[in-house]
Structure formats: structure tokens, C-alpha cells
Amino acid sequence: MSLLRSIAGGLRSLFRKEQVSQELDEELGIFLEMAAQEKMKEGMSRKDALRAVRLERGSLEATKEVVRADGWESLLDTCWQDLRYGFRVLCRNPGLTSVAVLTAALGIAANVTVFSVIDVLFLRSVPAKNPERLVRILSPENNGEGYFSVPEFAYLREQSKTVEDLTAHYSTAPLYVSANGETGEVQGAVVSSSYFSMLGLRPYLGRFFTPGEDSVADRDAVAVFGYGFWQRIYDGDSAIIGKNFLVNGHTFSIVGIMPPDFHGVEIGGVPNEIWIPTMMIRVGYRHCDGFQRACTILSLMGATKEKLVMFVVRLIGFVVSDAELKTTKAQRHTRCCPW
Amino acid sequence: MADKPSDLVQGTLDMLILKTLALEPMHGYGIAVRLEQMSKGIFRLNAGSLFVAFQRLQRDGLIKSEWKATENSRRAKYYVLTERGRKRLSSETREWGRQVAAIARILETS
Numbered sequence: 001m002s003l004l005r006s007i008a009g010g011l012r013s014l015f016r017k018e019q020v021s022q023e024l025d026e027e028l029g030i031f032l033e034m035a036a037q038e039k040m041k042e043g044m045s046r047k048d049a050l051r052a053v054r055l056e057r058g059s060l061e062a063t064k065e066v067v068r069a070d071g072w073e074s075l076l077d078t079c080w081q082d083l084r085y086g087f088r089v090l091c092r093n094p095g096l097t098s099v100a101v102l103t104a105a106l107g108i109a110a111n112v113t114v115f116s117v118i119d120v121l122f123l124r125s126v127p128a129k130n131p132e133r134l135v136r137i138l139s140p141e142n143n144g145e146g147y148f149s150v151p152e153f154a155y156l157r158e159q160s161k162t163v164e165d166l167t168a169h170y171s172t173a174p175l176y177v178s179a180n181g182e183t184g185e186v187q188g189a190v191v192s193s194s195y196f197s198m199l200g201l202r203p204y205l206g207r208f209f210t211p212g213e214d215s216v217a218d219r220d221a222v223a224v225f226g227y228g229f230w231q232r233i234y235d236g237d238s239a240i241i242g243k244n245f246l247v248n249g250h251t252f253s254i255v256g257i258m259p260p261d262f263h264g265v266e267i268g269g270v271p272n273e274i275w276i277p278t279m280m281i282r283v284g285y286r287h288c289d290g291f292q293r294a295c296t297i298l299s300l301m302g303a304t305k306e307k308l309v310m311f312v313v314r315l316i317g318f319v320v321s322d323a324e325l326k327t328t329k330a331q332r333h334t335r336c337c338p339w
Numbered sequence: 340m341a342d343k344p345s346d347l348v349q350g351t352l353d354m355l356i357l358k359t360l361a362l363e364p365m366h367g368y369g370i371a372v373r374l375e376q377m378s379k380g381i382f383r384l385n386a387g388s389l390f391v392a393f394q395r396l397q398r399d400g401l402i403k404s405e406w407k408a409t410e411n412s413r414r415a416k417y418y419v420l421t422e423r424g425r426k427r428l429s430s431e432t433r434e435w436g437r438q439v440a441a442i443a444r445i446l447e448t449s
Contacts, residue, residue, distance in 0.1 A: 009398040027367060027416045031386055034368035058385040066387035067394055
């Protein structure tokens, strides 16, 4: 209550500055005049009386300043004056001003750029249940880009002891889709069935495809739709589960819808809108036969069994995966890196 | 005036102004004179501290002001105690009594 009143009083002083100041002027003038009159009754001349009052009670100007500076609004007023003064000075020196503005603009722009890069590279993590346990498994071949083929993935999945839910994904598949009378290219992902459990996802509608549906080449043409894509194409119609549509000319059926906030694991990349099984890779990728060892397009991810400090994961990943791979004829070295 | 004017105990000016106004509405100079008379010249107040106190008390809603004619038929701003101010005065007076008694007890021992 008293805070409100104080604010109201301060605002009144701010916005009706002239009136408030005039009132204070008048009141103070009367105060000093009365004090002087008193002195003159004792026989002083008017001049001496005024002088004596100034000494005893303080001068009009000094008192006004003290009263004005006591309210909170005086701080605001001072800031405003400083701002206006600063603005005037800047206007007077256009050269200096433009250099200063340019410097500030460049500085801000550089920082924004650096931050957005760092944000994508280091700060944002994969939308998973245990992102600190996720690792990406890289192959040093192919100029260190680290991709695998389907047979290599199948082998590692059988043999791996260091990670669970070993998952393959090819998340930048341009898919030509015809659904509900609309046709267009979308960013799709070819993923193994462990993708969903590794990331701890739950379908918004329907289900995800099962390990069984990702076990025989070219057999199970099933797909999961992204929430946004489903909204756009089918207007959020929940009766579309089981319906058919075309991916690159092949008939697929919709088994489920992704949760609304999930757009794939390529952070900062184009969001995924359709997910199909790795066993349908020939539909999703056509530059080489996805089932051949030479066709290395899959990224591998997995969750480490324990929450480990990252350098330990790297070490174990390197040693164990290396040992596992020595038994293959491919003689490829893999290592584990923090995702 | 035998003694030199002395400074007020910090924080007591508000209470003294409220006390002065409890008798009757008064203008600034009147309040100053009355405080000096009642203290027998011990307290001499400069305009700065008085007017800052008026502004503060007014914003706290303890006093309000109105322009009126003085006894010499001049215009002056009169301050009036509000109901809130009256309550504050009685609580502060009580508190002051307690403190003075406590301080006196401490000073008397030894």
C-alpha cells in the first residue's frame, strides 16, 4: 500500500515536474519568509534577517535540491538527463558515433555467430532419455567420416559388448513421397528398429516398427510419420494408421506417429519427417546397393551400459571394438567417440 | 538559549512531526517553531531535513496537505495527520518509550 503510494508520488513528481517544483518553491519561499519575518520582529533589517535565515535553515536552492534528490524518481530523472546528454554528444561527433556503432554491431554479430556454432556443436544434445550415455561409433575409413554398411552394422550388433541398442541411421535421405493426394520431397531417415528404444521415444499414435519388421531385406514396408508431417498431410487424422502411401514409388504403410517435439538426431540439420527400417534401405538410398559391404552410408550410435566418464568410453570403445573387428576380414578399426 | 542546538536522534524526526500535527494541522514553519519551542531550543531544524520528511510522510500516507490561509491571511501549505499517521504515532511512541526505558536502565547500572 505504502509502496504504491510512494510510486504514485514519484510518478506525480516525474510527470508533473513543473507543478510539483513550483509548489515546493512556493512552500519553501513561505517557510523562509516566515522565518525572516520573525527575525525582523526582533529588530533586524530585512537584509540581515534573510541572511540569518539562510545560514540557520539553509538556502532555497540547496533545500530544493535535497528534497528533489530524496525521492526514487530523481534517480530516473538523472538517468534520463544523462541519456539525453549522451545522445547530444553522439550527434555532435558523427564520425566517432558511427565507428562506435559499427564496432558494437560487429562485436555482437561475431559473438552471436560463435555462440550459435558452439550451441549446435557442444551445448545441444540428442533428444534422448540418457544423452550422456549415447556414443557415436566412427570408422576411421572413408577419410574418417566414419560410416558403415548394413552387413557391418549387423555384425557389430551381434558382437558388441560395450554398447546396448546399437543403432544404425541414415538421417539425410531425400524421399519422394505421395500421400493423400499430395506429392513432394521430404527429409527421411532410414533407421534400425533399436533407434526408438535407444532414444527412449514413445509414439504419439500407433507404434514404432519392431525388430522383426527390420530383419528381412525388402520385406516390411512400414513407416513412422513425423508429427508435423502428419498434421500437414493428413490434418492430424488419427484413422491413418495402417493406410498406404508411396515412398519413391514403393507402397508403404503407416504404423505410427512420432511425438511432436522429435525431429531426428541430426542436430541443427533439416528435420526428419518419415522414418523407415534399415531393411528398406534400397528404397531410401539408390546410389549404391545398401546391402553390399562397400555401400557405407550408415551412422552408428549406441548407449554405453554404464554412465561413464567420456574418456573412459573412448578407451573402452576403442579397445573392445577393435578386438571385435579383428576377427572380420574387413580389418577395420572402429573407435567410440562422445556423440 | 543556553545550549547549542543539537542534532536529532536518527529516525525520530518523523515521530516528532507526527506528534506536532496530532495537536492541530500546521504549516511547515509552524511545525519547525513548535518543535523548537517544545524542545526548549534544543532542536533547530533546517528546511532540508524538514521538507524531505514532509515528502516522505506524505508518500507513506501518514500526513496529507492542503493550501489554506494563515492567521496573517497569507497562503501556506498545511499538513494534516491522517488516521494512518495517528496509528503510527501511537505505535512509535510506545516503542520509543520502551527503548528509552531500556537505555536508561543500561546507563543507570554500573
